[in-house]
Amino acid sequence: xxxxxxxxxxxxxxxxxxxxxxxxxxxxxxxxxxxxxxxxxxxxxxxxxxxxxxxxxxxxxxxxxxxxxxxxxxxxxxxxxxxxxxxxxxxxxxxxxxxxxxxxxxxxxxxxxxxxxxxxxxxxxxxxxxxxxxxxxxxxxxxxxxxxxxxxxxxxxxxxxxxxxxxxxxxxxxxxxxxxxxxxxxxxxxxxxxxxxxxxxxxxxxxxxxxxxxxxxxxxxxxxxxxxxxxxxxxxxxxxxxxxxxxxxxxxxxxxxxxxxxxxxxxxxxxxxxxxxxxxxxxxxxxxxxxxxxxxxxxxxxxxxxxxxxxxxxxxxxxxxxxxxxxxxxxxxxxxxxxxxxxxxxxxxxxxxxxxxxxxxxxxxxxxxxxxxxxxxxxxxxxxxxxxxxxxxxxxxxxxxxxxxxxxxxxxxxxxxxxxxxxxxxxxxxxxxxxxxxxxxxxxxxxxxxxxxxxxxxxxxxxxxxxxxxxxxxxxxxxxxxxxxxxxxxxxxxxxxxxxxxxxxxxxxxxxxxxxxxxxxxxxxxxxxxxxxxxxxxxxxxxxxxxxxxxxxxxxxxxx
Numbered sequence: 134x135x136x137x138x139x140x141x142x143x144x145x146x147x148x149x150x151x152x153x154x155x156x157x158x159x160x161x162x163x164x165x166x167x168x169x170x171x172x173x174x175x176x177x178x179x180x181x182x183x184x185x186x187x188x189x190x191x192x193x194x195x196x197x198x199x200x201x202x203x204x205x206x207x208x209x210x211x212x213x214x215x216x217x218x219x220x221x222x223x224x225x226x227x228x229x230x231x232x233x234x235x236x237x238x239x240x241x242x243x244x245x246x247x248x249x250x251x252x253x254x255x256x257x258x259x260x261x262x263x264x265x266x267x268x269x270x271x272x273x274x275x276x277x278x279x280x281x282x283x284x285x286x287x288x289x290x291x292x293x294x295x296x297x298x299x300x301x302x303x304x305x306x307x308x309x310x311x312x313x314x315x316x317x318x319x320x321x322x323x324x325x326x327x328x329x330x331x332x333x334x335x336x337x338x339x340x341x342x343x344x345x346x347x348x349x350x351x352x353x354x355x356x357x358x359x360x361x362x363x364x365x366x367x368x369x370x371x372x373x374x375x376x377x378x379x380x381x382x383x384x385x386x387x388x389x390x391x392x393x394x395x396x397x398x399x400x401x402x403x404x405x406x407x408x409x410x411x412x413x414x415x416x417x418x419x420x421x422x423x424x425x426x427x428x429x430x431x432x433x434x435x436x437x438x439x440x441x442x443x444x445x446x447x448x449x450x451x452x453x454x455x456x457x458x459x460x461x462x463x464x465x466x467x468x469x470x471x472x473x474x475x476x477x478x479x480x481x482x483x484x485x486x487x488x489x490x491x492x493x494x495x496x497x498x499x500x501x502x503x504x505x506x507x508x509x510x511x512x513x514x515x516x517x518x519x520x521x522x523x524x525x526x527x528x529x530x531x532x533x534x535x536x537x538x539x540x541x542x543x544x545x546x547x548x549x550x551x552x553x554x555x556x557x558x559x560x561x562x563x564x565x566x567x568x569x570x571x572x573x574x575x576x577x578x579x580x581x582x583x584x585x586x587x588x589x590x591x592x593x594x595x596x597x598x599x600x601x602x603x604x605x606x607x608x609x610x611x612x613x614x615x616x617x618x619x620x621x622x623x624x625x626x627x628x629x630x631x632x633x634x635x636x637x638x639x640x641x642x643x644x645x646x647x648x649x650x651x652x653x654x655x656x657x658x659x660x661x662x663x664x665x666x667x668x669x670x671x672x673x674x675x676x677x678x679x680x681x682x683x684x685x686x687x688x689x690x691x692x693x
Contacts, residue, residue, distance in 0.1 A: 160232045161294065161522075162202060165195050168292045168299040169247075175265075175288070176306040176330075177276040177350050182258040182267055184276070188289055190250040190299075197242050201250070204286035204293035205235040207264070211253040213237050217244075233286055233524075252290055262413035264288050265348075270370055270410045275351035277409050277424065279417060282467060282527045285343035295463050296570045298340040306332050307350050314349045314368065316341070316421040318403050336402060338420065340568045342463050347419035349407055360385040361392050363399050369408040369431060376431035380406055383446045383488070387453050390484040396560045397567075400461045406430060406449065416448050418455030418477075425452075443485070443492060451481040462563050465570045467521040470530045471596070472573060475517070475539020479547075505537030509601050510623040517542070517596045518573060542595045549591070549638035549650055550584045558583035587636065587652060594636040594654075602635045604653075614662040616653055632656060 170191040177184040192201070205228065213224040217239075224237035237250070258267045258276055264287025268275040278288060286293040305313040309329050313319075317336035324331050338346075355368040358381040365384050367377025384406060392398050401421035408430040416425045429448045432441055458480070459473035486494035508514065517539050521527045547555040558580035566575060573596055580588040603621035606614055618637065620629045640650040641662060651660050 160234065162204065162234075162292055162297070163198075165198050166192050166201050166203075166292075167195070168192050168297055170300045170302070171289070171291070172302045172304075173289055174304040174306065174332075175348065177258060177265070179258070179267070179274040179276055179308070179350070182260075182274075183255060184258060184265060184288075185255045186253070186289055188250075188252040188254070190252070190291075192248050192250060194243055194245050194248060196245050199242055200236050200238040201243070202234055202236045203290055204233055204283075205254075205290040206230070206233040206284075206286045207256055207259070208235070208287070208290060209255045210235070210290075211255065212251075213253075214251045215239060215243075215248055216251075217248070233283070235290060254290065256287065259287070262411060266411075268351075268409050268411040273351070275349070275353075275370075275410065277349045277351075277412075278347050278419075279413060279424070280346060280419075281344040281414075281417060283344070283524050285346055288346075288348075291343045293343045295342040295344065295467070296465050298342055298463070298568070298570065300340055301338045301346055302335070303338075303346070303348055304332055304334045305348055305350060306330050311350055311352055314347075314353060314405055314407060314422055316345070316347055316419060317401065318364075339400065339461075341420050341460065345418070345420040345460055345463075347417075347422040347424060349409075349422070349424070353407065355405070356381055358382070358385050360388040361399065363388060363401075364403045366403070366405045367408075367430070368405055369427070370410060373408065373427065373431055376433060377406070377408065379432045379434040379437075379442065380430050380445055380449055383449045383485075384453065386488045387446075387450045387484045390487060391453060391457065394483070394556060394559075395457050395563060397457060397461075397563055399456060400568075401456065404453075404456075406452075416452045418452045418460060420456065420460040423452045439492065443489075443494075443497070446485045446488065447481050450484050451477045454480040457563060458559075461568060462566045463570050465572050467527045467530060468518050469573050470521070470527075471517045471535045471539035472571070472576060474531070474535045475543055478536045478540030479543040502541075505533050505541060506601065507623055508533045509538050509599070510621050512622060512624070512627050514599045516599050538601075539596075542592060545595075545638065546580065546588055546591060549640065550580070550586060550588070554584050555580065558588075590636045590654070591638060591652065594634075598633060598635070600629075600633060602633070602637060604637065604639070609662045612661060613659050615657070615659050617657045618653065619656070 168190050172189040174187040175184055210226045213226055215222050222239045224239045226235055226237060228235045256265065258265055260267055263279050264284040265276060265278050268277045283293060285291050303315045307313050307330065309331055313333045315335040316338050319333050320336050321334045322331060352371060353368045354371045354374040355366040356374060356377045358365040365381055367381040369377050384404060388399055403421060405422045406425060407422065408425050408427045410427065412424060412426045415429050416423060430445060432445050454477040455473060458476045464470060464472045482494050482498055515534055517534055519530065521530050561583055562576050562579035565579065577589045577592040600620045602618040605617045618634055620633045634654065634656045636652060636654040638650050638652050639660065640648055642648040
């Protein structure tokens with residue numbers, strides 16, 4: 134009888150939230166002007182739900198331009214100036230609300246070279262859970278941020294695309310009784326302006342994308358920990374601060390685990406984890422200042438169930454994985470979002486399983502594998518890497534394919550290469566693109582160069598075409614076994630519109646326990662097999678229960 138299996142495994146776990154749909158159309162910014170450094174001073178008014186901003190952007194102009202265009206949404210400009218050859222120039226500002234862009238015309242051609250934009254503006258603390266917005270409890274308002282994917286432009290005019298990385302100096306002017314949290318540590322806290330305010334300044338960040346910037350204002354209180362010399366805090370509203378201690382314990386273990394796994398030390402001077410009362414996402418990996426929905430961070434360790442503890446630990450591990458894979462090295466554009474989310478989905482289970490082996494994380498994950506397989510086995514699905522040109526399209530990328538399927542493909546490749554070889558490939562990829570941007574090709578080429586195996590062909594075949602293959606094996610004959618592949622559909626009456634084939638690693642184990650792997654790439658192929666010793670093919674070289682299968686956590690919910 135033929136033996137069949139589907140050669141990747143993953144699961145989907147929805148984080149509840151509301152998928153908002155932006156109606157504006159995105160337009161890519163010109164490449165002729167690039168930011169190097171932002172200096173931001175923001176003054177939120179929590180009572181009136183507004184804020185003012187003063188901003189300097191140091192830019193580099195690669196060739197003479199007539200004007201400078203960047204992103205801005207729901208921003209009112211008071212003035213935009215620059216100094217050229219000792220002369221102060223004031224810009225005429227035109228805004229395109231549909232494109233979420235602003236253009237600065239200084240009434241003369243700007244030469245190639247360095248220039249500083251000096252901007253004064255105001256905005257609203259909206260109630261839409263994006264940009265710089267109000268988060269409320271019964272007692273008070275908080276001003277917090279959620280910028281991924283395209284909402285930093287609602288807090289400060291910016292080159293709001295992931296490849297426009299820059300350094301940031303952030304200062305927040307807040308009420309006397311409040312504090313503030315941002316990506317880096319506080320370097321000064323000075324009185325004023327005025328008797329009822331004080332100004333908090335934060336250390337300069339490394340180069341990072343705008344969507345990873347964060348600032349949070351209110352009466353947050355924190356518990357503290359430390360791992361590998363890095364201060365770790367769990368922060369929340371005052372009435373819930375005691376419930377952050379468990380997450381801090383998890384983060385202490387995970388940070389040390391990742392330092393060792395990646396072979397690259399945690400790249401920020403501190404790690405804060407902040408529970409927000411109103412938060413659309415499950416969690417968000419802002420560089421050095423991870424924000425969470427309260428239910429995904431806060432926990433009473435003495436009374437919580439094991440399931441609740443697993444959830445908090447997994448979400449912490451997922452977002453912390455992004456600090457290296459996504460924050461330090463960031464996808465070039467949103468069509469490769471899976472490089473961030475698929476990796477973190479695959480990675481999150483490793484430290485949690487090591488921290489609490491009695492939780493049997495591999496078995497938990499194996500039990501959840503069918504959700505993503507079922508999602509991808511529908512007649513209508515999408516490729517892992519898909520078109521993402523508008524805000525609508527970008528937001529739709531946060532789904533079970535990006536998280537679950539992409540994570541499963543990484544698991545498949547790890548099982549094929551072996552854990553240590555795959556880990557070395559991850560390290561080489563991160564080291565080559567540190568504080569920069571990268572593409573899917575950069576990742577799988579690093580794995581190919583490290584392993585000397587066709588990882589590029591395997592991953593590309595799963596990333597650029599929809600669906601999943603099912604392999605059908607014949608009985609071993611004469612030291613060979615035939616294998617056929619075709620696209621699998623959950624509904625057996627559905628037929629593929631056209632023939633598809635994948636490049637798939639197939640691993641076989643003899644009755645004596647010896648294993649070997651081959652790669653198939655055509656619809657029908659013959660593999661070598663010892664007579665009467667062929668067993669069910671496995672993606673796992675060591676464990677047929679599919680250990681380390683990832684769960685999925687979404688920043689945007691999606692329909693089931």
